[in-house]
Amino acid sequence: MKKIKLGMIGGGIGAFIGDAHRRASRICNDYELVGGVFDADYERSKQFAVQEGIDLSRCYESVETLIKAELELPSDIRMEVVAIVTPNALHYPFARNLLNNGFHLVCEKPMTMTVEEALDLERIVAETRLTFALTHTYTGYPMVRQMRDMIAQGVLGTIQRIDAQYYQGWINSIIHGTESRITGVWRLDPEHAGASSCMGDIGVHAFNLIEYTTGLEVNEVLSDLNPVKDDIKLDLDGTVMVRFGKNLKGVIRASQVCGGEENNLTIAVYGSKASFKWAQENPNYLYMLSDSEPARIFKPAHGYNDKFAEMSHTMPSGHPEGIYEALANIYRGTAKSIRGEAFIPGEFPTVHDGVRGMKFIHAVVESNRMGNIWVKVV
Ligand SMILES: NC(=O)c1ccc[n+]([C@@H]2O[C@H](COP(=O)([O-])OP(=O)(O)OC[C@H]3O[C@@H](n4cnc5c(N)ncnc54)[C@H](O)[C@@H]3O)[C@@H](O)[C@H]2O)c1
Numbered sequence: 119m120k121k122i123k124l125g126m127i128g129g130g131i132g133a134f135i136g137d138a139h140r141r142a143s144r145i146c147n148d149y150e151l152v153g154g155v156f157d158a159d160y161e162r163s164k165q166f167a168v169q170e171g172i173d174l175s176r177c178y179e180s181v182e183t184l185i186k187a188e189l190e191l192p193s194d195i196r197m198e199v200v201a202i203v204t205p206n207a208l209h210y211p212f213a214r215n216l217l218n219n220g221f222h223l224v225c226e227k228p229m230t231m232t233v234e235e236a237l238d239l240e241r242i243v244a245e246t247r248l249t250f251a252l253t254h255t256y257t258g259y260p261m262v263r264q265m266r267d268m269i270a271q272g273v274l275g276t277i278q279r280i281d282a283q284y285y286q287g288w289i290n291s292i293i294h295g296t297e298s299r300i301t302g303v304w305r306l307d308p309e310h311a312g313a314s315s316c317m318g319d320i321g322v323h324a325f326n327l328i329e330y331t332t333g334l335e336v337n338e339v340l341s342d343l344n345p346v347k348d349d350i351k352l353d354l355d356g357t358v359m360v361r362f363g364k365n366l367k368g369v370i371r372a373s374q375v376c377g378g379e380e381n382n383l384t385i386a387v388y389g390s391k392a393s394f395k396w397a398q399e400n401p402n403y404l405y406m407l408s409d410s411e412p413a414r415i416f417k418p419a420h421g422y423n424d425k426f427a428e429m430s431h432t433m434p435s436g437h438p439e440g441i442y443e444a445l446a447n448i449y450r451g452t453a454k455s456i457r458g459e460a461f462i463p464g465e466f467p468t469v470h471d472g473v474r475g476m477k478f479i480h481a482v483v484e485s486n487r488m489g490n491i492w493v494k495v496v
Pocket residue numbers: 127128129130131132133134135136155156157158159203204205206208226227228253254255301302303304319
């Protein structure tokens with residue numbers, strides 16, 4: 119099948135997530151990277167293009183020049199979809215401009231800086247009917263998809279409590295001056311990161327995982343955020359109590375300063391009949407607990423799984439797949455949407471998930487600012 123022509127904004131030399139996007143797009147085998155604006159610095163961007171074997175004539179100085187030049191190319195070679203993998207503040211201006219010029223998008227989270235910007239993108243996507251995929255990467259894991267399907271089938275009974283946690287430790291060494299990093303530290307700067315560091319960067323993944331797996335919406339939050347040091351402008355750690363309705367509550371805990379923690383994202387959904395537990399660092403095991411039976415472990419590549427989980431891995435059982443394959447599953451679903459093929463809802467997070475994420479981040483920041491009060495996620 120003809121490859122979809124992919125462009126990329128960001129993701130140049132030394133960048134973190136752009137490399138994962140390129141690998142994911144190759145794993146799913148639907149795309150061909152044809153050009154982009156890989157770095158804020160044009161010389162470094164060109165250096166990267168040479169390194170990757172990308173035609174220099176399609177390595178552009180800015181998003182504006184990319185749009186103009188690509189639109190002049192014949193439709194069979196023109197870029198069709200663009201992945202935005204820059205720091206947060208650039209997502210909205212680039213996304214709006216690209217959508218308004220007819221490009222499908224894959225965009226990193228948090229989707230925008232404000233709720234208003236997020237709603238604007240949702241409006242443009244609805245009007246243009248272009249594909250917009252938001253890369254909440256963890257939704258691409260087979261066992262997360264299995265959990266979503268089984269919860270929808272009601273196997274847990276009435277859901278009574280939901281806990282999600284996302285603990286990392288990498289900022290610890292930076293704020294205490296024991297390690298310097300070139301990339302990623304923009305996360306501490308409100309101009310580049312937005313209203314939150316920890317909740318915007320990783321708390322929002324935990325929030326998304328809750329809404330993705332349960333199909334429920336968080337209605338209200340009460341947060342207690344911690345910048346950890348007096349000279350830090352944004353939260354690096356926090357606890358958020360969440361309410362779904364009168365009889366369903368839970369908690370989201372997130373931190374970037376838990377020394378020794380790596381990428382410890384977990385979710386637990388407790389029901390009246392049974393419960394699920396899943397952990398990102400061991401993603402091929404989905405634990406189902408019950409008071410009346412021994413614990414069960416679901417694993418990928420077995421006939422007992424639902425179709426959605428089974429189509430989300432490629433190797434036979436016992437051959438672990440991980441983060442690249444999870445992201446590739448999102449790229450796969452996005453490709454189906456771009457080609458006008460049928461896809462399963464949930465195959466890629468949408469612009470609406472981006473709006474929900476921005477509402478969550480802003481409600482959490484507002485709750486903390488107002489002295490730790492309940493704030494609606496609307
Ligand atoms: N989905 C996930 O699991 C996940 C994981 C990590 C990061 N992210 C998100 O991905 C985004 C990028 O994060 P990162 O850690 O890769 O950052 P990074 O600092 O490692 O890379 C950012 C890249 O953007 C480029 N850039 C900056 N300004 C630019 C401009 N004006 N034009 C073109 N390129 C420009 C930089 O040169 C760099 O190549 C963030 O929004 C972050 O929240 C998501």
